[in-house]
Amino acid sequence: MKDFELNGRVAIVTGGNGGIGLGMARGLAAAGASVVVAARNAAKNAAAVSELDLLGAHAVALEVDVRDETSCRRMVEQTVERFGRLDILVNNAGTNVRKQPEDYSLAEWRELIDTNLTSAFLCSNAAYPAMKKGGGGKIINIGSIMSIFGAAFTAPYAASKGGIVQMGRAMACAWGKDNIQVNCILPGWIDTDLTQRARRDIEGLHERVLARTPARRWGTPADLAGIAVFLASPASDFVTGTAIPVDGGYSVQG
Numbered sequence: 650m651k652d653f654e655l656n657g658r659v660a661i662v663t664g665g666n667g668g669i670g671l672g673m674a675r676g677l678a679a680a681g682a683s684v685v686v687a688a689r690n691a692a693k694n695a696a697a698v699s700e701l702d703l704l705g706a707h708a709v710a711l712e713v714d715v716r717d718e719t720s721c722r723r724m725v726e727q728t729v730e731r732f733g734r735l736d737i738l739v740n741n742a743g744t745n746v747r748k749q750p751e752d753y754s755l756a757e758w759r760e761l762i763d764t765n766l767t768s769a770f771l772c773s774n775a776a777y778p779a780m781k782k783g784g785g786g787k788i789i790n791i792g793s794i795m796s797i798f799g800a801a802f803t804a805p806y807a808a809s810k811g812g813i814v815q816m817g818r819a820m821a822c823a824w825g826k827d828n829i830q831v832n833c834i835l836p837g838w839i840d841t842d843l844t845q846r847a848r849r850d851i852e853g854l855h856e857r858v859l860a861r862t863p864a865r866r867w868g869t870p871a872d873l874a875g876i877a878v879f880l881a882s883p884a885s886d887f888v889t890g891t892a893i894p895v896d897g898g899y900s901v902q903g
Contacts, residue, residue, distance in 0.1 A: 652884040656681035659732040660881060661724065663715050663772060664742035666693035668841035669791070671700070672870025673739055673877035678706030680878045682737065685728050687713040715742045715768035721775040728779075735779040737881045740769035740813070741791045745843060747802040747850060758805045765809035766816070773820060777829070785828030787881045790817045792835045794896050802851065810835075814892045821890035830889040832880045837896020839868040864897030872897075 660677045664670040665686040678684050678701045686697045686708060694710035701708035711727055714720040728735050743765045746757050769790050780786030793810040795803050814833050821831040838844060838858045844867070848855050859865055876895055879885050894900045 653878060653882045654681055655737075655878065655882055658682045658736040658881070659685070659728065659734050660737035660739065661685045661687050661728055661735065661772075661776070662739040662741055663687045663713065663768065665739070666690060666697040666710075668843065669836055669839055669870045669873045670739070670741040671697050672873045673741065673789075674701060674708075675704065675871070676874025676878045677737065677739075677881060678704045678708060679874070680882065682881070683707040683732055684709075685724075685731075686710045687715070687724050688742065689714060715772055716763045718771050718775075721768075721771040724772070725775045725779055734783050735776055735786065736783065737787045737789070738772060738776045738780075739789045739791070739877065739881075740772055742768050743791065743809075745803070745806045745847075747806075747847060749801060750804040753805060761805040762809050762812075765806065766812045769813055770816060773831075777824065777827075780829050781824075781827045786830075787885070788817070788820065788829065788831040789877060789880045790814075790831070790833040792833045792892060794835050794837045794894060794900050796833070796835050796892065797894075797900060817892070818890045825889055830880075830885060832885070832889060833892040834873065834876055834880070835892055835894040835896065835900070836873060837868055837894065837899040838862070839870065839872065841870065858899070861902050862897040862899045863902070866897065868895065868897055 660682045662674045665674040666688045698708045713724045795807040796810040817831045817833045
């Protein structure tokens with residue numbers, strides 16, 4: 650099982666202070682990685698680091714605005730200063746606003762695209778020199794089943810999540826020569842604060858998700874830990890440019 654070990658590896662998880670970000674951070678930490686929790690909320694960052702510390706991980710928090718190029722570059726610089734290297738970047742930071750397409754403002758469109766897609770571009774570009782210098786790395790982008798499906802209330806969100814898959818494929822082609830693998834995880838309906846709000850806002854959503862999902866349940870943040878470890882580890886060294894659903898079978902239903 651040494652191919653799945655992350656001892657000595659250093660990971661940044663943006664938006665790693667809650668939800669699926671924290672679920673993946675737990676998995677990386679349990680596999681032996683040092684973890685940088687990068688997000689804007691200092692109190693949530695501190696709570697996440699305390700939880701990772703209980704797993705025996707070496708974890709630190711950085712306050713980062715992933716929509717800002719300077720902040721992203723500083724995040725990478727501080728990580729390398731602290732740990733001497735950067736091996737893994739999980740581009741997880743994201744948000745959503747659920748409306749009909751005609752009801753979005755341009756400001757809301759830009760907020761969603763910048764937070765979900767532009768941030769992954771900025772963080773990946775900031776991480777590239779450090780990974781190349783270190784002999785390689787792993788970039789894990791977080792898409793969504795809305796990368797491959799449509800829904801009436803997700804126009805800018807779906808655009809951002811479709812874009813992150815295609816951006817990752819382009820980066821995989823460009824950076825394969827540098828031993829950097831770029832892959833995407835497509836979470837399905839995962840039980841987090843964001844989706845709990847969706848269930849309150851969208852009548853019948855809970856029942857429709859259960860009816861379509863062969864696993865007959867919503868996912869949990871822990872369901873993302875294993876795939877994150879696989880894509881961050883040497884076990885996936887010949888896997889790049891992929892987009893892997895983690896959705897309990899939701900996406901295979903006709």
